Amino acid sequence: MTTTAPDGATGTVTTPTLGATLRRARFWVALAVVLALGVAAALVVGSGSGEGRPLGPANAAPGGAKALVEVLGREGVDVTVTTGFEATLDRLGGTGDPGGGTVVVDDADGFLVADQWRRLATEASHLVLLAPGPTALESLTDDVRATAQVSDGTASPSCALPALRQASRVDVTGVAYDSDRSGAVRCLPSDDGYGLVEVEDGDTRVTVVGATGALxxxxxxxDDDAAFALALLGESSELTWYLPSADDLPQGSGTLATLTPSWVTPSLVVLLLAGVAAMVWRGRRLGALVVERLPVTVRASETTEGRARLYERSGQRGHALDQLRIGTLGRLARVTGLSSTASVDEIVARVAALTAADPRGLRHVLVDADPVDDRELVALSDSLLDLERAVRRAVAPS
Known part of the structure; x- marks a missing residue:
């Protein structure tokens, strides 16, 4: 935009464009996007039905297991997802399968306690544990233990389980397990252990699956991951997929980590990172800290005296007298009941009416007189003081 100055000169004023405004706000835009993505991810992870959680039966993401559930359904396996302990027991009692059928348990957050694991074992004929923790292993198997994390790789079953004869190469990504029990069946060997270990616990068969990547x-x-998954979970026409939740914790048990939803921690991490980023950004913008000396307290009389010396040194008698007049006019307005915005003429008229003085003489003292030397300056200052005293006496006579 071009503008013309009063003297005829022209100049150009640049109006901020949308692009410039966005560039200045890019940090806040990026921060808002990160927070929105974090909240969305937290909400997905926190879904109780398994949608969004790793190996969730309703999760269609690469880490979920929705495809496996659909394949099992097409093969005639009725998959029922439960999220409560009692609901799972009720389901096992109504399957029509002696011993309760096959139950897949994915207790990734460690909600179940030892008594609950043992009760599940008495109700189900086949327990399939997906990457179980130490509580489940100690409650059901005694001597099966986790040995290492497996980040990648494939392996052949290399075991005597008839159900795995159709598989030759299976993804072993997940957790490796091992067992010293003589009757334990160990499949999917890797350098650190086995991707599947199966033991008998009374009348219940317990299959510990560490190679969860294949599912x-x-x-x-x-590879042969689909054949492996169908052989593992498709033995029975009824499959219960149990996802324990915080509601399954016995009263009085549980820690802060187990009682809070799984989306709380990532949300707090996102907020913390956003706060740190904001502090770093604002800190760099403000610059380094500078230590300032405390201000010195100066008395009002010293300030007044210092100004007087400056006026005297520069010979500004008129300016000095104007400062005295301004103060006098303000005090006269207050004493006579006028507002702080009253004009000089209004003040002169009010003072003249109270003191019976000549308005022209009052205006000469309050506005027009211009001192030519210090003696006249002092005389006019005294006149202002006398006028103020006379007005006070007229307003409030003793």
Whole structure:
């Protein structure tokens, strides 16, 4: 935009464009996007039905297991997802399968206690544990233990389980387990252990699956992972997929980590990172800290005296007298009941009416007189003081 100055000169004023405004706000835009993504991810992870959680039966993401559930359904396996302990027991009692059928338990957050694991074992004929923790292992198997995390790789079953004869190469990503029990069946060997260990616990068969990568949507179509998953979970026409929740914790048990939803921690991490980023950004913008000396307290009389010396040194008698007049006019307005915005003429008229003085003489003292030397300056200052005293006496006579 071009503008013309009063003297005829022209100049150009640049109006901020949308792009410039966005560039200045890019930090806040990026921060808002990160927070929105974090909240969305937290809400997905926190879904109680398994949608969004790793190996969730309703999760269609690469880490979920929705594809496996659909394949099992097409093969005639009725998959029922439960999220409560008592609901799971009720389901096992109504399957029509002696011993309760096959139960897949994915207790990733460690909600179940030892008594609950043992009760599940008495109700189900086949327990399939997906990457179980130490509580489940100690309650059901005694001597099966986790040995290492497996980040990648494939292996052949290399065991005597008839159900796995159709599989030759299976993804072993997940957790490796091992067992010293003589009757334990160990399959899917890797350098650190086995991707599957199966033991008998009374009348219940317990299968510990560490190679959970083979069950995920992203891997089930690779190698023989689909055959492995169907052989593992398709033995019975009724399959219960149990996802324990915080509601399953016995009264008085549980820690802060187990009682809070799984989306709380990532949300707090996102907020913390956003706060740190904001502090770093604002700190760099403000610059380094500077230590300032405390201000010195100066008395009002010293300030007044210092100004007087400056006026005297520069010979500004008129300016000095104007400062005295301004103060006098303000005090006269207050004493006579006028507002702080009253004009000089209004003040002169009010003072003249109270003191019976000549308005022209009052205006000469309050506005027009211009001192030519210090003696006249002092005389006019005294006149202002006398006028103020006379007005006070007229307003409030003793």
């Amino acid at each position: 995920s949507n992203g891997s089930i179509a690779s």
